[in-house]
Amino acid sequence: MTQMKEQTLDTGDIVLNYAENDHQGSALMIIHGIMLCWQDMRGFIEPLSQTHHVFAPDLRGHGNSGHSRSGYPLASYVDDVVHLMNQRVREPAGIIGSSLAAIGMAAASPAMTSGVVLLDPPLVMRDARSMQSPTPTSMP
Secondary structure, three states, X not given: OOOOEXXXXXXXXXXXXXXXXXXXXXXXXXXXXXXXXXXXXXXXHHHHOOXXXXXXXXOOOOOOOOOOOOOOOHHHHHHHHHHHXXXXXXXXXXXXXXXXXXXHHHHHOHHHEEEEEEOOOOOOOOOHHHHOOOOOOOOO
């Protein structure tokens, strides 16, 4: 098993805690969900750390990351992860996340995103009819 080493990054707003291994493979960002921390993602981290350079942040207000006096809007989580990508990862990374921060990261920084895997995304369909297949027509 590849050892994960905890480090910190001052974003200018909070001190972000993250874990990183030293594997030379392609970069992979693993983002936990609300009320969790990076260690809760070990089930993904352990096997993927054998082939990837893994980064696993504690989102603000979670784990060992700093707390915010101004609240916890989604945009702040995204900004923190983008800051980590730009300052420490410095290459396009795959993102695995059970948080809207994973979606936000990919949208905010597509040049730094090589792919996204969403784990139990909290997306809500406002109109389920839009997901239905069209009625087949007769074939010529």
